Amino acid sequence: MRSAKPIVWTIAGSDSGGGAGIQADLATIGDLGGHGCSVITCVTAQNSVAVNGVEPVSDALLLNQLNTLLVDLPPKAIKIGLLANQRQIDLLADWLATHFTSHAKVTGYQVPIILDPVMVASCGDTLVSAEADKGLDFSPFRQLLTLMTPNGHEFEALSALVGNDSDGISAKAQNLARYLGCNLLITGGDKGAFWQAQYAEDHFVCHRVPHTSALHQHRGFRLSSERSDNPNHHGSGCTLSSAIASFLAHGLVLHDAVLLAKAYVGQGIAAASPVGAGSGPLERCGWPKGLKSLAKISLIDAENCKGPDFLRHISHHTPYGLALSFPALTQPIGIYPVVGDVKTLSQVLAAGASTVQLRIKQVSTTDELERQIVDAIALGREYGAQLFINDHWQLAVKHGAFGVHLGQEDLFDADLEAIANAGMALGLSSHGVFEMALACQLKPSYIALGHIFPTPTKSMPSKAQGLENLKHLVALFDPGCPRVAIGGIDKSRLEAVKATGVDAVALVRAVTQAPSPGDAYLELLSLWENGDAAS
Ligand SMILES: Cc1ncc(COP(=O)(O)OP(=O)(O)O)c(N)n1
Ligand SMILES: Cc1nc(C(=O)O)sc1CCOP(=O)(O)O
Ligand SMILES: [Mg+2]
Numbered sequence: 001m002r003s004a005k006p007i008v009w010t011i012a013g014s015d016s017g018g019g020a021g022i023q024a025d026l027a028t029i030g031d032l033g034g035h036g037c038s039v040i041t042c043v044t045a046q047n048s049v050a051v052n053g054v055e056p057v058s059d060a061l062l063l064n065q066l067n068t069l070l071v072d073l074p075p076k077a078i079k080i081g082l083l084a085n086q087r088q089i090d091l092l093a094d095w096l097a098t099h100f101t102s103h104a105k106v107t108g109y110q111v112p113i114i115l116d117p118v119m120v121a122s123c124g125d126t127l128v129s130a131e132a133d134k135g136l137d138f139s140p141f142r143q144l145l146t147l148m149t150p151n152g153h154e155f156e157a158l159s160a161l162v163g164n165d166s167d168g169i170s171a172k173a174q175n176l177a178r179y180l181g182c183n184l185l186i187t188g189g190d191k192g193a194f195w196q197a198q199y200a201e202d203h204f205v206c207h208r209v210p211h212t213s214a215l216h217q218h219r220g221f222r223l224s225s226e227r228s229d230n231p232n233h234h235g236s237g238c239t240l241s242s243a244i245a246s247f248l249a250h251g252l253v254l255h256d257a258v259l260l261a262k263a264y265v266g267q268g269i270a271a272a273s274p275v276g277a278g279s280g281p282l283e284r285c286g287w288p289k290g291l292k293s294l295a296k297i298s299l300i301d302a303e304n305c306k307g308p309d310f311l312r313h314i315s316h317h318t319p320y321g322l323a324l325s326f327p328a329l330t331q332p333i334g335i336y337p338v339v340g341d342v343k344t345l346s347q348v349l350a351a352g353a354s355t356v357q358l359r360i361k362q363v364s365t366t367d368e369l370e371r372q373i374v375d376a377i378a379l380g381r382e383y384g385a386q387l388f389i390n391d392h393w394q395l396a397v398k399h400g401a402f403g404v405h406l407g408q409e410d411l412f413d414a415d416l417e418a419i420a421n422a423g424m425a426l427g428l429s430s431h432g433v434f435e436m437a438l439a440c441q442l443k444p445s446y447i448a449l450g451h452i453f454p455t456p457t458k459s460m461p462s463k464a465q466g467l468e469n470l471k472h473l474v475a476l477f478d479p480g481c482p483r484v485a486i487g488g489i490d491k492s493r494l495e496a497v498k499a500t501g502v503d504a505v506a507l508v509r510a511v512t513q514a515p516s517p518g519d520a521y522l523e524l525l526s527l528w529e530n531g532d533a534a535s
Contacts, residue, residue, distance in 0.1 A: 006249035007073050010242055011039040011066075011092065012081030012118075013054070013127065017047045019281035020235035025079060025242035031284040032246040032264070037073050039065040042084040044127065048234060048276030054127055056084035059091055066095055070103060076249035079242045080115040082127055086136055093140035112146040112248040116241035117154050135161050143181035147254060149241045155186045169203060170220050177207040185258055187240065199224040200266070202295070204258055211253045211463050213408040213435065223259065223295035225266050232272035232280030239282050240265045251463070255434035262295050263288035291477050294437050324416055326426040326445045329386055331355065333446065333482050333504035335524045337511040338390070342375045344517050349383040351518030352525075356380070357405055357427075357506070359390035370395055377401050388427050397422045403445060408435055416442070427484075431462035433473065440479040447479055448506060451487025452497065457508045464488070467496055474501040494527045 008029045015021035022038045029036035041062060045053035057065075069075075083089050096113070104111060117138055119128050128136060135157040138148070150158055159172055162179050169186075177184045184205040204221045243264045247257035268282030275281060288294070331354045338357040339345050348356055358376045363369040373395045380387025380402055388403040389396035393414050396404045403425030406414050411428075419426055425445035430436040439447045454464050465473070470485060477483065482503040489497055490510040497505055507524065514520030526532065 005033060005035040006076040006246075006251075007037060008034040008242070008245050008249045009037045009039060009069060009075040009078045010081065010245075011041060011078065011083075012238065013042040013044055013084065014040055015044055015046050015235070017234075017276065019048065019275070019279075020046075020238045021082060024235035024238040024281065025081065027284055028239050028242040028264075029246050031286055032243060032250075033287075034076075034246045034249050035073075036242075037069050037075070039069065041082060041088055044082075048278030048280065051127060054084060056088060059087070062088065062091060063095065066092075067099070070099070074103065074107070075111055076109075077245040078111060078113045079245040080113065081238055081241065082118045083136070084128055089136060089138060090140050093144060096141075096144050112245065112254070113144060114147045114149065114241045114245045114248075115141060115145050116149045116237055117158065118237065119154065119157075137161060138180070141180065141182075145180065145182040146248070147183045147185060147244065147258075148180060149185045149187060149237065149244070151187045151237060155184075170205075173203060173205040173220055174207075174218075177205045181207070183207045183209060183254060185240075185244075187237065200227045200295075202262060204255075206255075209254045211461055212255055213431070213461060215408045215412060216255060216434070219299065222298045223262055224298070225262065225293075225295040228266065228269045230269050230272055232274055232282070233269045234279040234281050236265050236269060236282060239268060252469075253432055253434075253463070256432045259294055259297075259434050259437060260288055263293040266295075267293055287472065287476075289476065291437075291440060291479065294433075294476075296441065297434070297438055324420040325443055326420055327423065329355070329425065329445050329482065331386060333386075333484060335521060335528050336484055336504055336506040337517070337521055338486075338506050338508045339512055339517070340508075342372050342379065344512055345376055345387075346379055347516070347518040348511060348521045349379055349385055351521045353385065353521050355386040355388070355504075357388040357390055359405075359508070360392070370399075373401070374399050386425065388425070393419055397424065400424075403427060405429070405448075408438075429486075431460070432465070432469075433476065436473060436477055436479075440477065444481060446482040446484050446504075447477075448484045448486050449473055449502065450485070452485050453488025453493065455488040455509075457487075467500055470497070470502060471500040491524055491527055494524065495531065498528065 010022055010025035012025055013021045015023050022040060026036040040057060042054055042056040044051055159176055173184055173186060186203040188201045202223045204223055206217055206219050240261050243261035244257045247260050267285040267288055271283035271285055272280050333355045336355050337348045337353055338359050340359055345356060345358055360372060373389055373392060376387060377399050386402050388405045389401045390405045391410055393404045397418055404419055405427040407429040427446045428439040428444045429448045429450060430439045431450055436447060451460055452465050452470055474483060484504045484506050485497050485502045486506040489505050489507050511517045511520050
């Protein structure tokens with residue numbers, strides 16, 4: 001029952017033309033480093049221009065495939081595609097709610113399930129039985145799914161079926177997500193209501209996403225990328241949902257999986273060539289590379305948003321960059337001590353630290369907090385250091401600190417314009433692809449990538465990234481500012497962290513809990529720069 005490659009199931013129909021369905025899913029899963037298993041719901045006689053027949057498999061064969069796989073090849077993630085009729089929907093939903101849920105209780109692993117509610121092939125021919133001409137009822141899947149990925153037309157059909165006629169995409173999508181009890185990715189590839197001429201736009205509606213910041217729960221994000229004119233995009237919906245399942249199987253959180261899968265489809269369409277007389281299939285290009293391949297993120301209802309200033313700044317009116325700018329650092333960061341009091345700050349500054357953060361989490365009074373910040377800023381100036389104040393951006397602005405460090409949650413109430421107008425540097429935290437992409441859009445002075453290893457210093461919603469994910473993140477993003485790894489780093493891990501290509505490391509305990517923080521800083525610096533400790 002062990003597999004080096006994460007196992008991903010696709011429960012879908014066979015496309016004899018090889019561009020979509022099971023064939024597209026298995027190609028995607030394999031290309032992204034997973035092992036694909038298939039549960040075939042129906043066989044289609046299909047080429048690139050027409051669907052000439054669809055025959056569902058029997059109930060018994062459908063269940064036999066599911067049960068046979070479950071005993072030996074249990075999945076890390078499941079993608080569900082074409083279900084040929086209402087009977088198959090009911091049967092599969094019941095199996096998931098009973099057999100599969102019991103299995104999950106035994107293993108303790110919550111398998112993510114992605115459903116692509118396919119009804120029509122990209123050539124325009126219907127794929128589902130005649131009884132379903134008013135649309136299939138997917139409500140048996142309520143509370144069983146992680147994500148549903150309808151296109152614009154499917155979203156309208158699903159909304160109509162559940163009597164959801166709210167005004168505006170945002171309210172309507174949130175209602176549907178609540179009704180189904182899952183997150184939604186509404187894709188614009190069918191050139192529906194959400195498709196804009198220049199951008200390929202998808203709407204990601206978060207209902208409940210584990211391991212992610214509170215900032216990103218219950219929100220709707222617009223994901224916009226440059227539209228490709230290539231007519232060869234057969235199977236893009238199947239590819240998107242199986243890519244999301246594959247990234248989730250590798251342990252990524254949903255926001256990251258969605259953003260990477262969209263980039264994967266974009267790269268696949270851009271590189272696709274014709275096969276047959278109709279639309280050709282997507283090319284498989286492996287894990288996305290380069291920031292350019294990622295969609296720009298904005299808030300769906302930014303115009304009405306009374307909340308975070310930060311999210312108003314990334315409204316869809318400015319999806320390709322902000323007017324704000326934050327200064328570049330003038331000294332390389334290298335080893336970045338994050339300290340909790342002015343005494344430790346003075347010790348690391350005296351030892352020569354050029355970039356330091358004051359991170360005060362507990363103070364007796366607000367006067368005391370202000371006094372410590374004033375003293376820290378004065379010390380930073382005296383040593384010519386790049387001193388960042390964590391969290392307390394108002395005091396940092398008031399007293400002219402070199403910079404401010406903000407986490408994703410801190411962005412809720414931070415006035416970025418005030419920080420930028422004061423000419424101050426900005427450091428931002430991120431935990432994974434989505435948060436790093438958001439941070440990049442704000443063009444900060446550095447971006448922190450955390451948490452790399454488990455750490456008792458702070459309790460966080462995110463999972464530890466590990467060195468492999470850090471390496472992927474570093475390869476994916478060159479934000480034009482330093483990338484700083486943080487979380488659980490000490491001298492024993494410096495070499496491995498440096499090997500990922502990250503530009504700098506931030507450390508709390510490795511400095512603050514050392515008998516001499518100044519000496520600890522010097523030893524870490526020597527290890528970072530020369531690979532051996534200073535004598
Ligand atoms: C360099 C660096 N990276 C990350 C953090 C964490 O910031 P945040 O998420 O705001 O958490 P707190 O530090 O406020 O608990 C940081 N401070 N520095
Ligand atoms: C403050 C902080 N922020 C993190 C993030 O991932 O954003 S991890 C972290 C704690 C880092 O402490 P230590 O070096 O003692 O493990
Ligand atoms: Mg903070």
